[in-house]
Amino acid sequence: MHHLATLSGVTWPDTPPRLYARTVEIDDPGRLLDWLPERDAFAWIRDGDGMVGWGEVVTHKPTTVLDADQWWSDLVGQVVAVSELGDAPAGAGFMAFGSFVFDPDNTHVRSVLTVPETIVGRRRGRCWMTRIGPEFRHDDVRPAPAPARPPRSVSYADGGLTGPQWEAAVAQAVRRIGAGEVDKVVLARDLLARAAEPIDPRWLVGRLAAEYSRCWTYRVDGLVGATPEMLVRQENGLATSRVLAGTIRRSGDSQRDLALASALARSSKDLEEHEYAVASVARALAPFCSGMHVPDAPYVLELPNVLHLATDVTAVADQGTSALRLAAALHPSAAVCGTPTAPARAMIAELEKMDRERYAGPVGWIDARGDGEWGIALRCGQLDETDSRQIRLFAGCGIVAGSDPEAELAEAAAKLVPMRDALGG
Numbered sequence: 289m290h291h292l293a294t295l296s297g298v299t300w301p302d303t304p305p306r307l308y309a310r311t312v313e314i315d316d317p318g319r320l321l322d323w324l325p326e327r328d329a330f331a332w333i334r335d336g337d338g339m340v341g342w343g344e345v346v347t348h349k350p351t352t353v354l355d356a357d358q359w360w361s362d363l364v365g366q367v368v369a370v371s372e373l374g375d376a377p378a379g380a381g382f383m384a385f386g387s388f389v390f391d392p393d394n395t396h397v398r399s400v401l402t403v404p405e406t407i408v409g410r411r412r413g414r415c416w417m418t419r420i421g422p423e424f425r426h427d428d429v430r431p432a433p434a435p436a437r438p439p440r441s442v443s444y445a446d447g448g449l450t451g452p453q454w455e456a457a458v459a460q461a462v463r464r465i466g467a468g469e470v471d472k473v474v475l476a477r478d479l480l481a482r483a484a485e486p487i488d489p490r491w492l493v494g495r496l497a498a499e500y501s502r503c504w505t506y507r508v509d510g511l512v513g514a515t516p517e518m519l520v521r522q523e524n525g526l527a528t529s530r531v532l533a534g535t536i537r538r539s540g541d542s543q544r545d546l547a548l549a550s551a552l553a554r555s556s557k558d559l560e561e562h563e564y565a566v567a568s569v570a571r572a573l574a575p576f577c578s579g580m581h582v583p584d585a586p587y588v589l590e591l592p593n594v595l596h597l598a599t600d601v602t603a604v605a606d607q608g609t610s611a612l613r614l615a616a617a618l619h620p621s622a623a624v625c626g627t628p629t630a631p632a633r634a635m636i637a638e639l640e641k642m643d644r645e646r647y648a649g650p651v652g653w654i655d656a657r658g659d660g661e662w663g664i665a666l667r668c669g670q671l672d673e674t675d676s677r678q679i680r681l682f683a684g685c686g687i688v689a690g691s692d693p694e695a696e697l698a699e700a701a702a703k704l705v706p707m708r709d710a711l712g713g
């Protein structure tokens with residue numbers, strides 16, 4: 289991969305070039321989501337900054353995150369890139385958006401990694417456009433898509449399990465935890481939302497990015513959501529993972545929420561669940577990093593719908609380690625699978641009675657240097673490929689020895705709120 293200031297003096301890669309990427313500095317593009325067409329588009333937004341992309345240059349359907357890492361480094365070796373941006377921010381240049389399934393052994397869908405044709409990005413005041421293709425693209429693109437349409441007349445139906453059936457599954461998990469099969473298992477449920485007309489994913493992403501600006505709002509291949517949990521971000525060798533585990537619903541009354549937050553921070557059940565999750569992340573990162581910092585105690589992350597116990601683990605990644613390699617090591621974390629991993633994953637496949645597809649899998653992007661951000665696909669929905677009026681929503685909860693099925697169902701409902709609100713209630 290070659291980043292060059294000008295077109296003259298381009299250095300060719302060792303293998304014949306397959307793709308050409310050209311990045312230019314642009315004026316502030318305004319609201320990034322306004323650039324997106326309705327279909328075949330990508331987004332990764334936090335606090336208004338991030339990247340949007342559209343068009344498809346190449347798509348890979350890897351079996352595992354590790355396969356994707358290998359494919360990506362091979363592809364990067366066959367790219368000629370030029371950039372106007374000196375000291376370019378991570379993501380500004382040749383890059384791909386991706387979304388991975390939770391459990392490749394228990395799903396009918398595939399993971400994807402797609403290099404878009406056009407990317408528009410903004411990061412800390414620097415704005416760029418990258419165009420990618422089988423030759424350098426010099427044409428100017430200023431799409432003026434029609435505004436996003438709100439969904440109409442949305443109705444909901446149970447997915448794999450009804451509420452009471454899911455509570456029974458949680459009760460069974462609690463019994464099996466008592467019998468020593470696992471320490472923790474994360475059980476999720478799905479809900480089918482159906483609108484009167486095709487759902488415009490741009491509307492959902494727009495609402496999520498506005499309401500959940502502290503989360504990472506994403507759109508990749510029909511998967512739309514706003515996650516508060518960062519599996520791993522890597523930038524200039526610094527790796528960060530935000531672990532969440534331990535949740536309470538907000539009451540709508542800020543005084544009461546404050547009391548709830550301090551109760552959450554002292555709750556032994558939640559702290560124990562949190563410790564499992566942090567320890568699993570630290571263990572998985574250790575072989576690829578040095579100088580790891582694991583804070584002693586979590587903080588409380590406040591979102592509009594829930595409060596979470598959160599810990600940010602940071603470390604220096606070994607040279608040559610990509611964000612995808614780290615994501616491969618971290619997925620599935622205890623926050624979305626359980627501990628120990630293998631029996632927890634088997635219990636999920638047995639008890640949930642649904643296909644998680646890409647829910648709870650890594651979602652994000654990777655650039656040519658191996659920097660990238662891979663969130664955990666939570667608070668999300670997957671648009672139906674064959675019927676664009678339909679979207680499947682997912683939410684789950686960590687189940688430990690003291691879990692109460694009724695409270696867990698209410699917690700799952702609270703985690704569905706972002707997507708339900710985006711769909712109009």
Ligand SMILES: C=C(O[C@@H]1C=C(C(=O)O)C=C[C@H]1O)C(=O)O
Pocket residue numbers: 474476517532533534535596623624666667682683684685686687703
């Ligand atoms: C599984 C989900 O959330 C996860 C479970 C949490 C918990 O049990 O406290 C908290 C955050 C996430 O790690 C979800 O949102 O679907």
